[in-house]
Amino acid sequence: MKNLLKYTLAFLALSLISCDPEFDSPVTEDGFYSSGLADLSKYVAVGNSLTAGYADGALYITGQRNSYPNIMAQQFGFAGGGEFYQPLMNDNVGGLLLNGNQIAENRFILAVDAHGNPGPVRLEGTPSTDIANHLPSTYNNMGVPGAKSFHLIAPGYGNIAGVPAGAANPYFVRFASSENATVIGDAVAQNPTFFSLWIGNNDILSYATSGGSGVDQTGNFDPLSYGPNDITDPNVFAMVYSQQVDALTGTGAKGVLINIPEVTSIPYFTTVPTNAIPLDAATAGALNAQFAAYNTQVLPGLAGMGIITPEEAALRMINFSAGQNFPIMTDDDLTDITAILQGPPFSLPAPLATLLGQLRQVKPDDLIVLTASSVLGTTPDPNNPQGVIGVSIPLTDQYVLARSEQARITAASTAYNATIQAIAGAKNLAFVDVKAALARVANGGIPYDGGVLTSQFVTGGTFSLDGVHPTPRGYAYTANLIINAINETYDASIPKVHIGNYGTITISNN
Amino acid sequence: MKKVVFLTLFALVGCIAYAGGYRVSLQGNKSLAMGHTGVAVINSSELVFFNPAGLVYLDEKFNVSLGAYGVFSNIAYQDTHTGANARTDSPVGTPLYAYVSYKATDWLAFGLGVYTPYGSAVEYEDDWAGSHLVNNIDLQAIYIQPTVSFKINDKLSFGGGPIYVTGSVNFNRNLNRTLTDLDGNRANVTIDASGVSNWGWVASTMFNPTENLHIGATYRSQIILNAEDGDATFENIPNSPLTPFQNTGMSASLPMPAEMTVGMSYDFCENWTFAFDYNRAYWDVYNSLDIDFVNEDVPDSKNARNYKNASIYRFGMQYDATKMFTLRAGYYFDESPVRDGYFAPETPRNDSNNFTAGLTVNIGEHLQIDASFLYSHYKEVDASYNYYFENGVAVPFSGTYKTNAFVPGLGLTYKL
Numbered sequence: 001m002k003n004l005l006k007y008t009l010a011f012l013a014l015s016l017i018s019c020d021p022e023f024d025s026p027v028t029e030d031g032f033y034s035s036g037l038a039d040l041s042k043y044v045a046v047g048n049s050l051t052a053g054y055a056d057g058a059l060y061i062t063g064q065r066n067s068y069p070n071i072m073a074q075q076f077g078f079a080g081g082g083e084f085y086q087p088l089m090n091d092n093v094g095g096l097l098l099n100g101n102q103i104a105e106n107r108f109i110l111a112v113d114a115h116g117n118p119g120p121v122r123l124e125g126t127p128s129t130d131i132a133n134h135l136p137s138t139y140n141n142m143g144v145p146g147a148k149s150f151h152l153i154a155p156g157y158g159n160i161a162g163v164p165a166g167a168a169n170p171y172f173v174r175f176a177s178s179e180n181a182t183v184i185g186d187a188v189a190q191n192p193t194f195f196s197l198w199i200g201n202n203d204i205l206s207y208a209t210s211g212g213s214g215v216d217q218t219g220n221f222d223p224l225s226y227g228p229n230d231i232t233d234p235n236v237f238a239m240v241y242s243q244q245v246d247a248l249t250g251t252g253a254k255g256v257l258i259n260i261p262e263v264t265s266i267p268y269f270t271t272v273p274t275n276a277i278p279l280d281a282a283t284a285g286a287l288n289a290q291f292a293a294y295n296t297q298v299l300p301g302l303a304g305m306g307i308i309t310p311e312e313a314a315l316r317m318i319n320f321s322a323g324q325n326f327p328i329m330t331d332d333d334l335t336d337i338t339a340i341l342q343g344p345p346f347s348l349p350a351p352l353a354t355l356l357g358q359l360r361q362v363k364p365d366d367l368i369v370l371t372a373s374s375v376l377g378t379t380p381d382p383n384n385p386q387g388v389i390g391v392s393i394p395l396t397d398q399y400v401l402a403r404s405e406q407a408r409i410t411a412a413s414t415a416y417n418a419t420i421q422a423i424a425g426a427k428n429l430a431f432v433d434v435k436a437a438l439a440r441v442a443n444g445g446i447p448y449d450g451g452v453l454t455s456q457f458v459t460g461g462t463f464s465l466d467g468v469h470p471t472p473r474g475y476a477y478t479a480n481l482i483i484n485a486i487n488e489t490y491d492a493s494i495p496k497v498h499i500g501n502y503g504t505i506t507i508s509n510n
Numbered sequence: 511m512k513k514v515v516f517l518t519l520f521a522l523v524g525c526i527a528y529a530g531g532y533r534v535s536l537q538g539n540k541s542l543a544m545g546h547t548g549v550a551v552i553n554s555s556e557l558v559f560f561n562p563a564g565l566v567y568l569d570e571k572f573n574v575s576l577g578a579y580g581v582f583s584n585i586a587y588q589d590t591h592t593g594a595n596a597r598t599d600s601p602v603g604t605p606l607y608a609y610v611s612y613k614a615t616d617w618l619a620f621g622l623g624v625y626t627p628y629g630s631a632v633e634y635e636d637d638w639a640g641s642h643l644v645n646n647i648d649l650q651a652i653y654i655q656p657t658v659s660f661k662i663n664d665k666l667s668f669g670g671g672p673i674y675v676t677g678s679v680n681f682n683r684n685l686n687r688t689l690t691d692l693d694g695n696r697a698n699v700t701i702d703a704s705g706v707s708n709w710g711w712v713a714s715t716m717f718n719p720t721e722n723l724h725i726g727a728t729y730r731s732q733i734i735l736n737a738e739d740g741d742a743t744f745e746n747i748p749n750s751p752l753t754p755f756q757n758t759g760m761s762a763s764l765p766m767p768a769e770m771t772v773g774m775s776y777d778f779c780e781n782w783t784f785a786f787d788y789n790r791a792y793w794d795v796y797n798s799l800d801i802d803f804v805n806e807d808v809p810d811s812k813n814a815r816n817y818k819n820a821s822i823y824r825f826g827m828q829y830d831a832t833k834m835f836t837l838r839a840g841y842y843f844d845e846s847p848v849r850d851g852y853f854a855p856e857t858p859r860n861d862s863n864n865f866t867a868g869l870t871v872n873i874g875e876h877l878q879i880d881a882s883f884l885y886s887h888y889k890e891v892d893a894s895y896n897y898y899f900e901n902g903v904a905v906p907f908s909g910t911y912k913t914n915a916f917v918p919g920l921g922l923t924y925k926l
């Protein structure tokens with residue numbers, strides 16, 4: 001009986017041994033992946049909304065978790081990367097409060113309306129992230145939505161007192177180390193061993209999304225005098241960018257610089273067609289009759305008087321036909337002829353002169369912004385069914401990015417990108433040509449395990465419901481591009497992610 | 511933009527699939543210790559399972575065998591392209607058996623067996639890299655089998671009987687790789703069916719050319735468990751007509767394949783016995799697993815399995831060491847029924863080498879304690895499941911798997 005007990009105990013002991021299966025070379029083992037010449041132990045990401053993980057017109061927790069820096073940091077974890085902290089919002093509603101008053105809108109969701117049509121709507125609910133609740137910690141993700149290049153070195157950009165006037169940034173207010181802190185200063189203070197810098201997008205983007213309603217400040221070296229929708233002078237950009245890279249590399253950190261993609265290929269500008277107005281023959285004929293005098297007398301007359309060029313006269317001609325038509329619009333790059341038309345020989349009444357003052361039809365090479373879809377073809381005055389926006393009421397300039405405006409954006413972004421690439425080369429930093437990569441997405445798309453990533457609004461998978469910022473899958477694609485560049489430049493072998501594992505837009509009804 | 515055509519197609523693929531065979535060869539501690547041979551070993555009432563025809567050759571009038579195992583199985587997964595990795599934290603499986611035989615006359619014996627030849631429990635961490643194929647599964651099937659056994663003469667006997675099976679399955683996976691609710695919680699479905707039953711049969715024969723040589727053959731029919739009124743429960747589904755996943759009923763069929771066993775045993779040098787069994791499992795019945803949801807808005811789930819028939823080669827030795835102790839050891843090679851490209855993480859079984867050992871302790875004249883131990887060794891394997899689809903596009907799930915299992919067992923034998 002004694003033996004029996006002994007054997008039974010031995011047997012039980014054997015059965016309790018838990019032997020986990022071990023791979024010959026486990027991915028979790030040190031050295032399986034390598035960071036090469038880079039040290040990823042303290043990674044700090046600096047940038048704007050793209051770096052923060054902003055999507056669907058708002059910043060919210062799940063978007064932040066899918067920010068490209070966070071995706072990268074998870075992969076860095078296989079190659080010596082450390083913890084990565086983000087200034088997470090309080091909820092998945094998005095939106096911001098300032099002392100209880102809402103100052104930023106909720107996120108978009110894709111909802112199905114009563115007719116069964118899906119479309120983006122704002123998520124209902126009250127945000128719970130109040131910027132008056134200051135976060136005491138420091139954060140690896142220094143992405144500040146809305147920041148332009150020069151904002152990163154602007155003291156007071158995180159001072160809550162400046163928020164109502166637009167002098168400070170509500171997102172930076174949440175985690176700025178002090179009222180006078182700068183974004184770059186707070187980033188450098190964390191002693192990063194590795195950094196990423198993606199800044200400059202907003203230096204042209206707000207001009208673009210506002211339909212070119214700002215000013216091209218090229219030649220003006222004082223950013224303090226800029227309005228929110230202006231284009232930053234390329235020399236100002238070069239100066240502040242170089243200063244930021246110097247600060248970030250000052251402690252010996254290695255890093256990666258990311259250039260500025262073409263903003264005009266994003267769904268915000270490509271979704272609404274330029275000829276969005278359907279007309280039958282009778283209506284087109286009636287409209288043409290109304291514009292006959294403008295086309296055949298006013299414009300040739302002005303050209304003859306030398307007030308406008310013959311080219312401008314041709315550009316301003318209004319012509320409708322049966323089928324799809326280009327809406328009429330106000331273009332502030334045209335000569336304002338309102339006053340002239342009221343005088344002789346035209347002597348038009350003031351309302352008509354105002355209508356014609358800077359009028360033309362949208363051209364195929366203009367871009368109509370996404371938000372125009374909610375006004376185009378509508379009748380703002382319910383008592384006047386004839387007052388249709390795009391047909392008898394011009395689309396205002398903020399809804400159209402004209403070709404002339406696109407050219408200013410291209411000129412500025414080309415200059416910025418030359419600066420970024422030159423500095424990356426001079427400092428031996430990794431460089432990511434996101435501009436080229438997103439051009440591939442826009443032209444044909446990127447095949448992945450489960451489909452093709454394209455720039456198509458809602459269905460393409462790259463861009464979120466605001467038409468500007470990426471989806472988690474778009475951010476994952478970006479993270480892979482950056483990891484690629486790091487691996488090449490620093491002889492590292494950081495693993496990439498399957499972008500098909502990352503979601504796209506959020507479907508939900510309110 | 512208002513007319514955005516948005517097509518959502520959530521193919522509910524990759525369901526139950528309990529691969530590598532969800533066969534659990536643990537039907538007796540004496541037999542397992544000898545590589546789970548036994549179709550031609552006249553030893554105990556474990557014969558109710560292994561070969562009912564042999565019951566009539568047992569010396570004692572009344573035999574009882576019962577026992578249980580603890581199945582400690584582990585699966586490790588990794589994908590070197592992404593670094594994704596996972597380990598199962600599966601609950602300990604506890605297959606049971608109980609056999610009784612009664613020799614009514616010199617030529618006629620009756621038996622009754624309860625055993626669990628199919629089943630398993632696998633639990634991955636929720637939302638792991640393959641969570642669109644499985645988060646966790648628990649499959650159980652209990653066989654209840656009365657038998658009759660009669661001998662023609664001392665050389666030849668026959669046996670057999672009906673089998674009643676009752677089973678249950680509980681299975682959870684995410685709906686696809688990305689769908690979440692507003693807060694990022696992954697949408698998932700749990701399928702639950704219990705009390706699913708059906709009938710089958712077993713028939714066997716034993717031939718004893720000499721006193722020391724026994725030859726046996728057993729055929730156990732396939733039994734298809736048709737779950738007719740299971741439940742499908744959906745979680746974290748977005749509030750949208752585009753994702754019409756409401757809780758509903760479901761039906762599915764899961765086959766317990768037929769199995770043919772032939773084998774022999776040979777007694778030599780007084781105290782030694784050698785046994786060899788060959789199993790052929792007819793897995794080709796498991797072609798596809800189709801889940802039909804009652805709610806027509808929920809797309810049905812079709813999951814290619816395409817299993818092939820597979821063989822197992824078993825070898826066992828027994829040594830009657832002393833009056834008190836009988837020692838056993840064995841080995842078997844288990845061929846996987848899973849074809850290339852159909853390797854799903856529910857039961858990622860490739861071919862395995864299995865080593866067994868055990869002993870019986872005689873306590874008095876009537877009672878024995880049986881103990882056994884099984885170690886299953888699977889080679890590290892790079893494999894993929896290529897039949898998961900998203901929007902009509904195949905999305906293979908691939909990686910490296912390493913699996914093992916440790917199975918200690920204890921049992922009692924009573925003879926009168």
